[in-house]
Amino acid sequence: MAREKQRLWLTFSEELCQRPIIWELGRSFELIFNIRSAQVTQETGIVAIELEGEREVLKQAIQWLEKEGVTVEPVELSTIEG
Amino acid sequence: MQLEFFSHLRCRECGRLYPKEAIHVCEWDFGPLEAVYDYEAIRRHISRDRIESRPPTMWRYREFLPLEGEPSVGTQVGFTPLVRADRLAKALGVREVYVKNDTVNYPTLSFKDRVVAVSLSRAREMGFPVVACASTGNLANSVAANAASVGLESYVLIPADLEASKVLGSLVYGSRVIGIRGPYDKVNRLCSEIAGKYRWAFVNVNLRPYYAEGSKTMGFEIVEQLGWRLPAHTVIPMASGSLLTKIAKSYREMIDTELVEKRPFAIHGAQASGCNPITDAFRKDTELVRPVSKPQTIAKSLAIGTPADGYYAIQTIRKSGGAAEDASDPEIVEGIRLLAETTGIFAETAGGVTVACARKLIDSGKIPKDESLVLCITGHGLKTAEVLSGVLDSPRVIDPSLREFDRLVSSDINRAPLPTRSEG
Numbered sequence A: 001m002a003r004e005k006q007r008l009w010l011t012f013s014e015e016l017c018q019r020p021i022i023w024e025l026g027r028s029f030e031l032i033f034n035i036r037s038a039q040v041t042q043e044t045g046i047v048a049i050e051l052e053g054e055r056e057v058l059k060q061a062i063q064w065l066e067k068e069g070v071t072v073e074p075v076e077l078s079t080i081e082g
Numbered sequence B: 001m002q003l004e005f006f007s008h009l010r011c012r013e014c015g016r017l018y019p020k021e022a023i024h025v026c027e028w029d030f031g032p033l034e035a036v037y038d039y040e041a042i043r044r045h046i047s048r049d050r051i052e053s054r055p056p057t058m059w060r061y062r063e064f065l066p067l068e069g070e071p072s073v074g075t076q077v078g079f080t081p082l083v084r085a086d087r088l089a090k091a092l093g094v095r096e097v098y099v100k101n102d103t104v105n106y107p108t109l110s111f112k113d114r115v116v117a118v119s120l121s122r123a124r125e126m127g128f129p130v131v132a133c134a135s136t137g138n139l140a141n142s143v144a145a146n147a148a149s150v151g152l153e154s155y156v157l158i159p160a161d162l163e164a165s166k167v168l169g170s171l172v173y174g175s176r177v178i179g180i181r182g183p184y185d186k187v188n189r190l191c192s193e194i195a196g197k198y199r200w201a202f203v204n205v206n207l208r209p210y211y212a213e214g215s216k217t218m219g220f221e222i223v224e225q226l227g228w229r230l231p232a233h234t235v236i237p238m239a240s241g242s243l244l245t246k247i248a249k250s251y252r253e254m255i256d257t258e259l260v261e262k263r264p265f266a267i268h269g270a271q272a273s274g275c276n277p278i279t280d281a282f283r284k285d286t287e288l289v290r291p292v293s294k295p296q297t298i299a300k301s302l303a304i305g306t307p308a309d310g311y312y313a314i315q316t317i318r319k320s321g322g323a324a325e326d327a328s329d330p331e332i333v334e335g336i337r338l339l340a341e342t343t344g345i346f347a348e349t350a351g352g353v354t355v356a357c358a359r360k361l362i363d364s365g366k367i368p369k370d371e372s373l374v375l376c377i378t379g380h381g382l383k384t385a386e387v388l389s390g391v392l393d394s395p396r397v398i399d400p401s402l403r404e405f406d407r408l409v410s411s412d413i414n415r416a417p418l419p420t421r422s423e424g
Helices: A021-026 A057-066 B038-047 B048-051 B059-062 B086-092 B112-125 B138-150 B163-171 B184-197 B208-213 B215-223 B242-256 B275-282 B308-321 B329-343 B348-365 B381-388 B402-410
Strands: A002-013 A032-040 A046-056 A069-072 B006-009 B033-039 B082-084 B097-101 B130-135 B154-161 B176-180 B233-237 B266-272 B325-329 B373-377
Touching: A021 A057, A021 B006, A032 B325, A046 A057, A046 B048, A046 B325, A057 B082, A069 B086, A069 B184, B006 B176, B033 B208, B038 B242, B038 B325, B038 B381, B048 B215, B082 B215, B082 B275, B086 B097, B086 B348, B086 B402, B097 B215, B097 B308, B112 B130, B112 B138, B130 B138, B130 B184, B130 B329, B138 B163, B154 B184, B163 B176, B163 B325, B176 B184, B208 B402, B215 B242, B215 B325, B233 B242, B242 B308, B242 B402, B266 B275, B266 B348, B275 B325, B325 B329, B325 B348, B329 B348, B329 B381
Parallel strands: B097 B373, B130 B154, B154 B176, B233 B266, B233 B373, B266 B325
Antiparallel strands: A002 A046, A002 A069, A032 A046, B006 B033, B082 B097
8 A cells, every 4th residue: 555645734723723623633643643743722723744654545534624614725725816 | 147036935934944855844844844055155247237228027137036147938017017007096195106017917907917927937958748727717828828828738626516618718828727636625635646646846835935936026026116215115925925935035135236226115915805814914913823614705716825934024024114904805906996097907806906005005094195106007907807797888889970969979968078179
């Protein structure tokens, strides 16, 4: 199986800020995660994270994060422009 | 003669230096990379006279752009008019308004020609065989046209459901246009994967540090065209927020290299209400930008829900003493009409956003009535003409009869009488 790394920005809404989402991610998926920077306020949280694992597992993990309400963006933010 | 003043790329977050390669984020903290220059060398090398002696294009500020040699793409881009707009000033209730008119930028009628000229010139220096972008409009047109002008192969990625009229403006140049099915975020993710996998120059991804610097030329031109003077207030439309931060950077660079006298300048940001993540964060007094997952506005060229430079745009606005505003769809249309009727300039929806937000900033006292104001108008109205359908009056139709025409003219009682030939 192909392993790969993905660099992502995760944005958490107010409701998710107190939930240990990254811990849950680590428990649920066979991935190496590496947090590079993070800013959290009472209203929102933004985390720069690198995830490494099998491509299929990465895909499932991102789908799970999105299902839980986390906004997931590649570090190449706003690739599509006007 | 020293040609190269551009030395490194630097992380805006941690300050780490990187070589001048096709990279755009810091390996440590994913912070964006930015071009670094030797300003002391530029100060010694450049002067107002020297700049004024050069051809009227964006390249007269060549020392401030991230190239190693001479530009090879878009050599005619820029130096668009700065129009003193007294009738617009009167309508807005201020003393002095100027319109920086990039609706007539060459060759594709938007400010994107500036950023594309720099990124494609840099792509050629670095030996990339193919240039690419993902875009819904102006950027795609500009990459396709500028690539065609020098025979570079180009790929333009678009959402598959984009209107045919917008796709034509890229197809006509012979670009390889690829429609991608699915929502924006999925298209975005695929584009980032393509950019990682293929050795192509993605103008706003791996070449972003070079691309973004092209926006500064709009600011340099404003200062020179004002007679080497900084405007007290500048209103700038925000999508990713990059244009706003770069115009502020251009003003600072001109101060640092002693091309212009230092004085306060306020930078104001304008967004559409249907996609206002930066304005929203500004109002909430935070620097953390919350994404807008489903932008809903007629100003499609500004509809970026996760603005890459939003954080820096807010910092720039705050530090300069500016403010951020947003405008609803009807206000945007009204802004387009006001600009057209008072200046003869037909702007796309982003221009309507800028005018509408400027009006609000003036009405709320954030822009004083007696200080100089520049509005940055970034694209031509024919690109988004559909937003005016059903808004403007239809032409009145008459038979080919002079009597009917006389009757029609005399019924225009609400308008000032037009002079007849004998009076003129």
